Amino acid sequence: MARTIRLRKWQKAALDAFLARASPDFLAVATPGAGKTRFALAAGRQTLAATPGRLVIVAPTQHLKHQWADAAEELDLHLETAWSAADGGLPPDVHGVVTTYQQVAGSAEALAPIADGAFVILDEVHHAGDDRAWGDAVRVAFEGAAARLSLSGTPFRSDTRAIPFVAYDDDGMASPDVEYGYDDALHTGGVVRPVHFPRIDGEMEWIASDGTAAAASFADHLDAPGTAQRLRTALSVDGEWMPHVLRLAHERLMLIRRTQPDAGGLVIATDQGHARGIAALMARMGVDAVVAVSEDAEASRRIGAFAAGTAPWIVAVRMVSEGVDIPRLRVGVFATTTTTELFFRQAVGRIVRWIRGLGPQPAYMFIPDDPRLRTHAWNIAEQRRHSLRRRDDDGMPEDADPAALDEPPREPRDEPQLSLFAALSATPMGDPTADGQMVLGAAVAEAPADEEADGVEWDLELVDAPPLEAPPSGKGLSRREYRRILRDSNSSAVRLIARATGLSHAAVNSELNRRVGVQRVQEATLGQLEERRAQAERWLARPTG
Secondary structure (H helix, E strand, C coil), rough: CCCEEEHHHHHHHHHHHCCCCCCCCCEEEECCCCHHHHHHHHHHHHHHCCCCCEEEEECHHHHHHHHHHHHHHHCCCCCECCHHHHCCCCCCCCCCCEEEEEHHHHHHHHHHHHHCCEEEEEEEHHHHCCCCHHHHHHHHHCCCCEEEEECCCCCCCCCCCCCCCEECCCCEEEHHHHHHHHHHHHHHHCCCEECCCCEEEEEEEEEEECEHHHHHHEECCCCHHHHHHHHHHHHCCCHHHHHHHHHHHHHHHHHHHHHHHCEEEEEEEEEHHHHHHHHHHHHHHHCEEEECCCCCCHHHHHHHHHCCCCCCCCECCCCCCCCCCCEEEEEEEECCCCCHHHHHHHHCCCEEECCCCCCCCEEEEEEEEHHHHHHHHHHEEEEEEEEEEEECCCCCCCCCCCCCCCCCCCCCCCCHHHHHHHEEEEEEEEECCCCCCHHHHCCCCCCCCCCCHHHHCEEEECCCCCCCCCCCCCCCCCCCHHHHHHHHHHHHHHHHHHHCCCCCCCHHHHHHHHHHHCCHHHHHCHHHHHHHHHHHHHHHHHHCC
């Protein structure tokens, strides 16, 4: 059982503040790579030890759900990842559940009894404001929780709806209880990397949505539709701009791999077809890139394998843009038409995670020289951020910053001229290494070389995790993996019994549950799952039994 946990200065201060809070709600805003997960799980373990109850974690994506469960196991906190509303309660031999905002939206009433009196962690809590229904569901599900720890790794946008359990000041701005920004982390040293932004200009030609010919470089001022169409043209896999940028980024990665052989690169694509097109371009360069898109059932496994391996490149759309922990990423290519500051910062956050013992480790995000992205890069350097402003209606606040908003509204899809848009050519211009462009928007000071400056100074003595039933034989597997194997083997046994006896699957399940004393197989402990499998094996040996 884990007895201690090493915390950075900000994590220790945040934990002290959390444990001393007067309210059940606590908001921690910290830059990507700072270690929000470790802080939150330390808070969870200390809280559950003092006040027995369940731990409920809500993550943005399925992949992050499993990432949280893995991190929790390192602190002897065992979470159910396969729960659904149809399952009812949780097995007694887990500390809680990890789910997603999307699942909460459809399971709020079923989650509420589990979360009653629980310690709830809301990761990247701004997602609770993505849709009014999501925010309402989060409130219904977790209103009865004993404590709610909300986390965010990116600045909140001024057009975001009000989020449940977040405190606001008199001006309608969110009030974090703890805030640790990129600039703070960079000056601490050994926490995040300095990021450089090579900008690549180009000369683009396209047919606009009204059928007229257009041409512009990124230096030309265009209206909102023209700006969006210019970027779409630059990112086309049929032009010259995209292959040129990929070659530059790959050359940079190869230089980095001379000193960090496992260094990796990430390309963030516009959509799934675009991602596959980019992978095809890289293949023509002789580079084998992993593709992870949501329509692929193996996407989460591919991301995990890439994170643990040494492959040079991964191409994704959104699955790696937020929260996914792949510290070996050192180079990024921003090749998406999603240009919000929130998304841009999330993307940059994928390449900032410091690796202890590596020494100086600058990171590089290659970007189109689009004025919106150029501004976002400068804002990172100057530590400008948009605070979360309360908005309870569907309109924009009067003082909303247009630069923080989503893409310009597209023309209605029933207008025939929409189909007339076509990218004709995209030719790269200029050298991103010239005239200081390599450091535009970057924090140019390298992190201190002194590894002891990274703030890892406290070995916190952990209170024992709440005890669980001793696990049965699992051949060294984690509880979560062994539970999955046992559930799969029980399902296979039920199918065999049904085939042999002619009984329905429901009847077989009901009888096996009765024999081991559970209502549903999803609520069975590991010991009960082992006994249930043994009962099934005896039934198969004597089908009439």
